[in-house]
Amino acid sequence: MISPTPKPPYHVVIFTSVRTGGDEAAYGEMAGRMMALAAQQPGYLGVEHAGDGAGSLTLSYWESERAIADWKRHTDHLVAQGLGRSDWYARFKVRVAKVERDYGFEREG
Amino acid sequence: MISPTPKPPYHVVIFTSVRTGGDEAAYGEMAGRMMALAAQQPGYLGVEHAGDGAGSLTLSYWESERAIADWKRHTDHLVAQGLGRSDWYARFKVRVAKVERDYGFEREG
Numbered sequence: 001m002i003s004p005t006p007k008p009p010y011h012v013v014i015f016t017s018v019r020t021g022g023d024e025a026a027y028g029e030m031a032g033r034m035m036a037l038a039a040q041q042p043g044y045l046g047v048e049h050a051g052d053g054a055g056s057l058t059l060s061y062w063e064s065e066r067a068i069a070d071w072k073r074h075t076d077h078l079v080a081q082g083l084g085r086s087d088w089y090a091r092f093k094v095r096v097a098k099v100e101r102d103y104g105f106e107r108e109g
Numbered sequence: 110m111i112s113p114t115p116k117p118p119y120h121v122v123i124f125t126s127v128r129t130g131g132d133e134a135a136y137g138e139m140a141g142r143m144m145a146l147a148a149q150q151p152g153y154l155g156v157e158h159a160g161d162g163a164g165s166l167t168l169s170y171w172e173s174e175r176a177i178a179d180w181k182r183h184t185d186h187l188v189a190q191g192l193g194r195s196d197w198y199a200r201f202k203v204r205v206a207k208v209e210r211d212y213g214f215e216r217e218g
Contacts (some may be wrong), residue, residue, distance in 0.1 A: 012204070095204035
């Protein structure tokens with residue numbers, strides 16, 4: 001769940017989405033394929049995802065803005081983006097941000 | 110689910126957490142109270158949350174780093190942070206980032 005990202009600065013793409021509903025199998029298959037493909041891109045640092053009935057949050061972490069731009073233009077990803085707008089999402093928002101600091105906690109024992 | 114944030118730049122606190130389990134009622138009550146209290150703070154812009162069995166993502170959006178610092182030091186929030194470390198979370202990570210650009214999609218009709 002928690003990506004082992006490096007020391008900041010690095011970049012994050014925040015994808016907040018609400019599905020149309022339906023096509024669950026096809027959507028799940030494509031979402032899994034995109035996660036696997038993203039992980040192979042240069043500059044990829046990790047992904048965190050959580051979803052429930054109300055919607056879904058997907059955060060992907062990247063070394064650079066260049067890595068984000070290259071992934072956005074990847075051919076297979078363009079196909080998925082098209083299906084997202086034509087079929088899968090009622091609405092979504094994408095925010096691109098620069099992570100400037102972080103800290104964490106891990107229970108001992 | 111999707112917060113109507115203003116034109117960037119603004120700031121986001123990304124809170125990725127894994128619960129210890131147990132205390133569900135007390136945790137839920139405190140989480141709800143913190144969400145309501147955060148919404149009353151100066152500089153608050155919105156919150157997005159999703160959780161499932163694996164963990165939970167909570168994103169809060171803020172006008173400034175100052176607003177984030179003031180909320181972190183709020184007395185009631187300090188109590189909740191203490192309980193988070195003593196009881197509620199197995200691990201968590203906090204990332205503070207500056208949102209530099211965004212775009213969205215809304216289905217017509």
